[in-house]
Amino acid sequence: MPTLNYEEIVTKISTEKGLTREEIEVKVKAKLNQLSDLISKDGAAHIVANELGVRVYETPSTTPKKVSIKELNPAFKNVELLVKVLKVNEIRSFKTASREGRVANILVGDDTGTCRLVVWDEKQIKELEQGCLKDGCILKVMNCYVRDNNFGGKEVHMGSQASWVVDPAGETITNVKSAPVQNIDRKFIKDLQENDNVSVVGTIVQIFEPRFYDSCPQCNKKVENRGDGYFCSTHNQVASVPQAILNFVFDDGTENIRVVCFRDVVKQILEVDDLLTLKDNPDKFREIQRKVAGKQLTITGRVNKNTFFNRLELTANGCSETNPKELAVEIEKK
Numbered sequence: 001m002p003t004l005n006y007e008e009i010v011t012k013i014s015t016e017k018g019l020t021r022e023e024i025e026v027k028v029k030a031k032l033n034q035l036s037d038l039i040s041k042d043g044a045a046h047i048v049a050n051e052l053g054v055r056v057y058e059t060p061s062t063t064p065k066k067v068s069i070k071e072l073n074p075a076f077k078n079v080e081l082l083v084k085v086l087k088v089n090e091i092r093s094f095k096t097a098s099r100e101g102r103v104a105n106i107l108v109g110d111d112t113g114t115c116r117l118v119v120w121d122e123k124q125i126k127e128l129e130q131g132c133l134k135d136g137c138i139l140k141v142m143n144c145y146v147r148d149n150n151f152g153g154k155e156v157h158m159g160s161q162a163s164w165v166v167d168p169a170g171e172t173i174t175n176v177k178s179a180p181v182q183n184i185d186r187k188f189i190k191d192l193q194e195n196d197n198v199s200v201v202g203t204i205v206q207i208f209e210p211r212f213y214d215s216c217p218q219c220n221k222k223v224e225n226r227g228d229g230y231f232c233s234t235h236n237q238v239a240s241v242p243q244a245i246l247n248f249v250f251d252d253g254t255e256n257i258r259v260v261c262f263r264d265v266v267k268q269i270l271e272v273d274d275l276l277t278l279k280d281n282p283d284k285f286r287e288i289q290r291k292v293a294g295k296q297l298t299i300t301g302r303v304n305k306n307t308f309f310n311r312l313e314l315t316a317n318g319c320s321e322t323n324p325k326e327l328a329v330e331i332e333k334k
């Protein structure tokens with residue numbers, strides 16, 4: 001993913017936000033001071049752009065993302081979902097200062113949970129009026145987006161780009177898990193507390209060379225080298241597999257935090273399939289480092305206390321790319 005350099009970022013902020021170069025540099029300097037030695041000038045410029053909602057990299061073309069209800073995440077675009085219709089609710093009219101129209105909401109479920117499907121487009125609302133959806137029918141929805149609701153869960157929205165197929169051939173859902181999915185909280189870094197399970201949206205501002213440890217091929221846990229072989233506390237003697245562990249500093253404009261991640265998350269963040277190519281290869285890593293600093297992500301994980309440094313760290317168990325525009329809207333909303 002190509003990112004912009006310092007000059008390009010300043011120019012882009014200036015054109016999009018009408019700020020002078022001096023005004024932007026004041027913001028960058030403030031960010032540098034705030035983060036002391038943790039970031040480069042480029043990194044600070046990335047964060048400033050991020051906070052202003054200016055996109056600093058080219059987003060990859062959006063391909064449909066097939067997900068289950070449990071996996072719903074507001075960072076996803078073009079969501080595709082296969083669900084069972086549980087209840088079609090009444091169609092309501094609404095009027096705001098800028099817009100009036102109709103909206104329908106439908107309770108849907110799959111084998112991971114239930115959620116609300118919100119329909120905004122007249123095309124689908126007319127089909128609903130004609131009774132195209134019966135309780136119990138299967139629905140494939142495409143090109144949807146995901147929003148947080150007020151109850152800590154997620155809902156799927158169908159805007160003008162969205163479409164659906166009723167009872168698609170060959171598709172069934174046998175068991176609907178009836179409970180709504182409790183999604184993890186989205187939080188600002190400044191509000192994180194030990195043992196939180198959270199998702200955080202921010203920017204990678206500094207990234208460190210991955211380290212490798214010997215792990216058990218069955219459970220991924222660290223193995224002990226006893227001289228005559230490697231031993232896992234659960235699986236006894238095993239062949240050891242090198243595993244990457246990656247550390248980076250993540251900033252959301254409110255604070256920054258050290259993130260630790262392993263395995264697939266490392267691959268995803270570095271965009272490298274074979275992590276072993278990075279082992280003892282600082283040149284290759286530096287190349288990647290340049291590409292990855294400034295990357296905007298949604299990280300989900302658990303907040304742990306690093307007792308050695310007496311600081312909180314986020315152990316990532318998943319990540320997805322974030323659209324900066326949406327990020328800005330979200331920050332404004334809060």
Ligand SMILES: [Zn+2]
Pocket residue numbers: 216217218219220221232233234235
């Ligand atoms: Zn093991």
